[in-house]
Amino acid sequence: MKYFVALLLSAVLFVACGDESSSSAPDPIGEISSSSNDDNGSSGKDKDASSSSQKDSKKSSSSAAEKNSSSSVSGKNSSSSVPNPVSSSEESFSGTPCEKDEEGYTVFISQEQVKYICQNGFWIPMSSSSVVQQSSSSKYYDMSKQFNANLSYGEFTDPRDNHVYKTIRLFDDVVDDTLTFFAENLNYGKMIFGGEQQSDSTKYCYDDDPWYCENGWGALYTWAAAMAFPSVCDSARMGSAECPNKTDLSRNTVVPNTTEYVLHQGICPDGWHIMNRGEWVAAIDGHGPMSGSQYLSSEIWNGIMENPRGFSLLPAGALDEHGEFSEIMNQAFHWLPEDSYDKSSGLSKGAFTRATSSNLYRGSGNGFVKTAGFSIRCVKDY
Template structure:
């Protein structure tokens, strides 16, 4: 069975990842959609971007039925026929039992699979809708139990965040970074956003507060995350009276507070690249919840976002706003994107999309 894995990352059909002038620098390969697809051909598989969660990663009251839904399909007459021809199926690792993925076949048609008894078994199109949406991820797997975390309490709302600390010896700086996404602001359903200045509006995946409150954090438009006027989602900074805001610096090392607490700023590109694990690909940065090694406790989650007019890509990729515009397109801002296999340090996305941010404590460079 010829399969090509795909990752879709744009807010609409005008995906910034495909723009020829974008400099997408990655840890293992280039960051355009074509290379993201080809680099993902592996037996790992990619969880689907549906609202229902990967059954091997969930622990809710209906999580066992989620696994059974995949097993039942493979035990049907059609499933047994497919399963008996195991030589034509791709193998999957034992620890992926019950996990699902989305692939494209040789005709570029979407195919959904579940890992069952050592093989990726095709699922009927109706099976995913049968998986209970009341099941959630088992967040006891979010952090690396072998890491000694610090702790920070946001004085604005009392929320407590774990932190990691490491030294960046080349620039003689000490970084203290939140080990989960920021969860600050007033939650609103995505179709009820007022974009009111002076009020930080956050969105929660599927309009479900569970995601905001359990490590995935809030999702924000770019202007909201940066603390700018909402007009800046469609205009260059400082382009008009509607968007008078500007950064203090255009450097990749800018320490821009945005909606982070006082004394903290939005994790910038330079700091992303300085994480000790980034040189080894996303596997070292990902939370164990998403099969990562989580080498330094950064515990990145593949939380998707609000893209193309809907919540999508939960379990497929994580994308984070950077304090930087696209440069030649007012509608776009820069992001860092990671999936199971690689990190794209300088990707971009449409500013009105809703994505998370990480915060890092301000520091001085000796």
């Protein structure tokens, strides 16, 4: 899956947009554009996806699936469905070749009601005795290479709980300044179980296991909890009668009145704000021939580059809208301080960034349901 979308390296585009801005397809984070999205929806991770593939497209794989559904997730240890590459229940997906980069990934074929895993170059039914079961001892990860040992990190102690975060300084040519970023995901609050309603100072930990929160992966938050808004804002749009809360677009006096550079504190400590879209672009600025996520990722994840910028992006996974944890070591999701209204579903959805092992994208369509649990990165105010 590493190279299914090429990152255009020639330009980083910014188009100012208001609360209603988003795009209708997954965009590389370095190509931010905007359009009205009130008429276009995104259903998130489909629990039972169907396909419009032609019958002779049997060679389709999870790469193609991800290409066609920006908010679907499929990967190692994931039970989420992807768009079905089989056009007829009369034709089995079993034995279809898969690519080397898809080894260990899974897809669910709804017509067959069978989940397949890519193993030794072929898609094999998960029920097959030839599928090697993952040892429970692999649940936890060696975090010794989370950060780049050759770089000099700063430190910030959150006065609310004395948690110490590593920080990294990166230049932003729009702000024309060097900004200080958390080099790890926020981990603030008391753990509650996934699916329970979050309130002030609560968090989810992957698999309801505090090990993930305390060992580099950080916490997962609903959109409203991340924004420090009332929980009703997970179902209502900012500025509505139900959720009168709004982000202050004028607070950033350097790049005012744009959602790209809105400074919204949310659940971040005093003096810090939730990383916005413009700052995600700044984080990958000057990355040369490598794609965004490879350039930002901790060596734990991609093993291709040794975390050259020190940003230490980790695939912390998510709690999806069905209340299931998935995508650890496969994808990273981070909330952005924006939302939009999807007329087709009648839902308010949150904007987000999504990183795979090969690239980095902003949220697509109308974003993702706000009750999902995603990560948060904080940036020092300027």
